[in-house]
Amino acid sequence: MKMPVALVWLLAFTILLIRGEGNNAICKENFKLDPRPHSVSILEFGAVGDGKTLNTLAFQNAIFYLKSFADKGGAQLYVPPGKWLTGSFNLTSHLTLFLEKGATILASPDPSHWDIVSPLPSYGRGIELPGKRYRSLINGDNLIDVVITGENGTFDGQGAAWWEWLETGSLNYSRPHIIEFVSSKHILISNLTFLNAPSINIHPVYCSQIHIRKVLIETSVDSPYVLGVAPDSSDNVCIEDSTINVGHDAVSLKSGWDQYGIHYGRPTTAVHIRNLSLKSPTGAGISFGSEMSGGISDVTVERLNIQSSHVGVAFRTTRGRGGYIRNITISDVDLTSVDTAIVANGHTGSHPDDKFDRDALPVVTHIVLRNFTGVDIGLAGNLIGIGESPFTSICLADIHLQTHSDSWICSNVSGFSDDVSPKPCQELMSSQSSCFAGGSIYGGDAAAQSYYSW
Ligand SMILES: *[C@@H]1O[C@H](CO)[C@@H](O)[C@H](O)[C@H]1NC(C)=O
Ligand SMILES: *[C@@H]1O[C@H](CO)[C@@H](O)[C@H](O)[C@H]1NC(C)=O
Ligand SMILES: *[C@@H]1O[C@H](CO)[C@@H](O)[C@H](O)[C@H]1NC(C)=O
Ligand SMILES: *[C@@H]1O[C@H](CO)[C@@H](O)[C@H](O)[C@H]1NC(C)=O
Ligand SMILES: *[C@@H]1O[C@H](CO)[C@@H](O)[C@H](O)[C@H]1NC(C)=O
Ligand SMILES: *[C@@H]1O[C@H](CO)[C@@H](O)[C@H](O)[C@H]1NC(C)=O
Numbered sequence: 001m002k003m004p005v006a007l008v009w010l011l012a013f014t015i016l017l018i019r020g021e022g023n024n025a026i027c028k029e030n031f032k033l034d035p036r037p038h039s040v041s042i043l044e045f046g047a048v049g050d051g052k053t054l055n056t057l058a059f060q061n062a063i064f065y066l067k068s069f070a071d072k073g074g075a076q077l078y079v080p081p082g083k084w085l086t087g088s089f090n091l092t093s094h095l096t097l098f099l100e101k102g103a104t105i106l107a108s109p110d111p112s113h114w115d116i117v118s119p120l121p122s123y124g125r126g127i128e129l130p131g132k133r134y135r136s137l138i139n140g141d142n143l144i145d146v147v148i149t150g151e152n153g154t155f156d157g158q159g160a161a162w163w164e165w166l167e168t169g170s171l172n173y174s175r176p177h178i179i180e181f182v183s184s185k186h187i188l189i190s191n192l193t194f195l196n197a198p199s200i201n202i203h204p205v206y207c208s209q210i211h212i213r214k215v216l217i218e219t220s221v222d223s224p225y226v227l228g229v230a231p232d233s234s235d236n237v238c239i240e241d242s243t244i245n246v247g248h249d250a251v252s253l254k255s256g257w258d259q260y261g262i263h264y265g266r267p268t269t270a271v272h273i274r275n276l277s278l279k280s281p282t283g284a285g286i287s288f289g290s291e292m293s294g295g296i297s298d299v300t301v302e303r304l305n306i307q308s309s310h311v312g313v314a315f316r317t318t319r320g321r322g323g324y325i326r327n328i329t330i331s332d333v334d335l336t337s338v339d340t341a342i343v344a345n346g347h348t349g350s351h352p353d354d355k356f357d358r359d360a361l362p363v364v365t366h367i368v369l370r371n372f373t374g375v376d377i378g379l380a381g382n383l384i385g386i387g388e389s390p391f392t393s394i395c396l397a398d399i400h401l402q403t404h405s406d407s408w409i410c411s412n413v414s415g416f417s418d419d420v421s422p423k424p425c426q427e428l429m430s431s432q433s434s435c436f437a438g439g440s441i442y443g444g445d446a447a448a449q450s451y452y453s454w
């Protein structure tokens with residue numbers, strides 16, 4: 001029996017909807033927002049909010065004091081209106097860091113106010129320079145139950161100096177981020193504004209249960225390689241209801257770099273991203289990789305508005321990465337003024353050192369892109385897989401882009417498309433079975449299961 005193609009899609013999507021939640025539970029997870037039983041103001045630790053006095057010690061002392069409340073329901077550190085200049089400091093478990101309306105935490109632009117720390121094991125070195133890296137402004141290491149929130153208080157990374165040092169080659173270590181959590185879980189970041197990050201704005205790595213909502217992230221257009229939110233080797237991540245305008249990728253999912261990431265082996269998985277407004281003049285609205293050696297899977301993205309960007313959605317990898325990008329569904333995307341709507345490239349990204357394994361080939365498969373509309377788009381798609389590891393089951397449905405060029409660029413890629421304009425390349429017009437039963441990633445036995453999941 002041969003069903004019309006559109007009907008097959010309809011059935012598949014209906015099944016997906018009926019089968020329910022998928023990643024929906026991730027964003028619904030209830031985070032503890034009860035007021036903490038104890039609260040102290042940073043003023044009690046001698047901080048001065050004049051934008052000039054260095055408050056690193058006040059923050060460190062406050063956190064040290066609040067550690068003793070961890071087993072008493074936790075505590076809140078209250079930051080009143082003012083400009084609070086500080087170097088990097090650590091958080092502690094069962095803590096709420098609350099930034100009042102009009103409170104700005106200003107990152108010191110003096111590198112001597114930032115500790116130097118070892119590289120992450122899944123990267124083996126700093127991302128920009130070999131060797132060590134600067135500790136981030138706000139750090140959480142091995143923590144549980146941390147809330148960073150406020151009435152739209154601000155973190156200002158004062159990144160301009162760092163951008164210049166990167167561009168002039170005068171950095172001594174890789175640049176710091178604004179917030180980094182390592183090996184932590186149950187983290188909520190909400191109701192905040194992030195400005196001028198030196199490098200990544202929010203970087204959860206080896207984390208679980210991360211919820212980021214209602215944040216505004218703004219970094220100047222000419223901030224080199226500044227990322228908005230970068231979930232890295234982390235699972236159960238929700239990013240929602242936010243606006244991110246940065247120099248490079250607004251949201252970037254990662255999981256380690258070549259042999260270091262393969263060895264560490266921790267994927268980014270179970271991610272739900274929804275309702276974001278993104279802008280990235282030199283990068284992508286959302287990207288996967290290029291560092292993806294621990295694998296990236298089971299990601300649901302919906303309701304994106306991507307404007308004035310170089311790329312809309314990007315999948316990036318290269319030989320030597322190993323790992324995989326699979327089972328990614330992106331739907332309901334509005335694109336305006338974007339050079340290339342969809343990019344998948346198997347030849348992007350450098351290597352940490354020359355010890356990477358050329359035979360570690362990444363796998364990119366089961367990518368579903370559905371319900372995209374676009375105006376003022378240069379190129380609809382540029383999909384270049386790897387000869388020895390072509391990208392497979394790239395499935396496009398209901399995609400309508402007003403483009404300046406009618407062609408797609410495709411090589412070493414296969415998949416299926418339905419109701420896509422401009423008309424995609426031949427490689428994306430194979431049978432729909434490549435998107436469903438036939439394309440099981442878990443082998444023959446699981447074929448039926450994967451049919452119903454996709
Ligand atoms: C694909 O990912 C979704 C979440 O986005 C998950 O619910 C589903 O089980 C995954 N399918 C397979 C076959 O792993
Ligand atoms: C911050 O945390 C790191 C790693 O957990 C630790 O090595 C460092 O000493 C801490 N710094 C302070 C000031 O507590
Ligand atoms: C938060 O503050 C920023 C400026 O710091 C402002 O642009 C933004 O509109 C504010 N957001 C809300 C929800 O008030
Ligand atoms: C890098 O180190 C050199 C030598 O110690 C120092 O003069 C320079 O200021 C440092 N650069 C930065 C950006 O910290
Ligand atoms: C954020 O702000 C909104 C509106 O002010 C408020 O309803 C909400 O409880 C705040 N907190 C979080 C975590 O969203
Ligand atoms: C989507 O996010 C915006 C903030 O960027 C928020 O104002 C709006 O309420 C969100 N929409 C829904 C349906 O949650």
Ligand SMILES: *[C@@H]1O[C@H](CO)[C@@H](O)[C@H](O)[C@H]1NC(C)=O
Nearest residue numbers: 303331332333334371372373
């Ligand atoms: C397609 O996406 C748009 C937002 O870009 C949304 O308004 C619309 O409801 C979606 N259509 C379907 C059929 O889901």
Ligand SMILES: *[C@@H]1O[C@H](CO)[C@@H](O)[C@H](O)[C@H]1NC(C)=O
Nearest residue numbers: 385386387388410411412413
């Ligand atoms: C696939 O990739 C290989 C190696 O990069 C290249 O030689 C070949 O031309 C590509 N195939 C197509 C159809 O472009």
